[in-house]
Amino acid sequence: MVVASLGRPELVEQMVRLMEAQSAPPELLLFSVTGASDLPAERPCGERIRILEGPKGLCAQRNAALAFLRGEYDIIVFYDDDFVPGPDSVAHIRHFFAEHPDVAGATGHVLADGINTAGIDLPEALAVLADHQKVDFHPNCIVTSLQGLYGCNMAYRTSAIGENRFDERLKLYGWQEDVDFASSLRERGRIVKTFAFCGVHQGVKHGRTPGVRLGYSQMINPAYLAHKGTMSLSFAVRLMLRNLVANHMKALRPEPWVDRLGRVRGNWIGICDLVRGRLTPERIERL
Template structure:
């Protein structure tokens, strides 16, 4: 299991402590962080936990975490640091991946998502939603996965690293990864692995950088062949429209910053080649 985290040691500690209580825990939890200060005191000394320091950015940190594992196991799970899993998540994950050998990438059922709700969830809300989730073994083939919880085969993880040109928050890196995994087998949504995404906002990139990535990353994916032109344009107008319509909604995070970032992204695409790594300069600007 690999978790990329930056500047959220308290949250990371709570997430890992919950993961260590799984009915069938992961063999190894790799914490890929931008600095040792990102890991709470004592956590690195826990059995089954490894800390690796990486350049900042979710794609880079995930790849660094994978490179630290030798040999790479049969299954590799990537989790966000603000995810809460049902206690039997890994037990059911191993069972279904054993029964379905042609599945190369799996994402679980997120029963409640703070990102979709536009607010941060409390751990209590997340646990209640997980407990209330109906029992299901539905396995559905899908086109993309949700990056907060996804598991791939070890040999696929080695052949399909995350695209490190998609920097920092790496908007849509999960979609890019899923499309490439499709070349190796089935990509599925499994309702038996239940999770909740808290969508904790602290430590994330600013709205301007996120808005920039909302435009440039789909363009980058179109150029490399992991997104169609129609889907790229659909994404552009969806993000631009959402950020414009919600400018006055103070309950939504930094919509004005996202809108400015969208415009900067269009300028990047039109005049500078659509470089996704340019988001780092946008994030550093004021």
């Protein structure tokens, strides 16, 4: 289990508790951080916990974890630090991959997602999961094939990953890094969605990429990935247009938790770079 985290020590502590509560805990819980400031005052410890410190950036932090693991485990699960998995998720992930040998990567069922709202606090997330447990809906089946997985909760067969790594040109939050990485593995197995395991994505707002940087990534990253071949051109164009229109329309009455004007500014900086033929996702570090 790999969790990359930056500047949110309370979520590191929360994830430790959530993994301890799993019906079948992961063999290893690996936190990839940039330093002590990313960790709670009482540093997580235990036989099944490891902490790596390295360069900042979601892709770089996940790659550090992959280098550390060196293919030692059959399945690697990536959770965002603000993802709250169902209490049987780890057990269900193991069962799902055992029953579907043709699958290279899978994303579970997100019961609620706070990414486009003010966010979901932990008590609410746990209540959603408790309601889902009453229904007991965990069919061990493939729902659909996907171009990419949802980065807040995605699991991969280690043998499919091989020497593949996350693209570190996608700096900081690494927007669309999940699609890029999953797409690069499609020749090694199916990339799918399943209801076998689930959770709630809280969408915690602090520690996220500022508006201008995200706005820039919304234009540059899809174009860069389309040029790489890990995102179809049609999907990239739709993604860019959808975000461009949404940011401009909502800038008139922005949500309190979204820097829409910053995103609009970033969108246009990105468009100007595209017009000049510059595919430079790493530029967000200078914005």
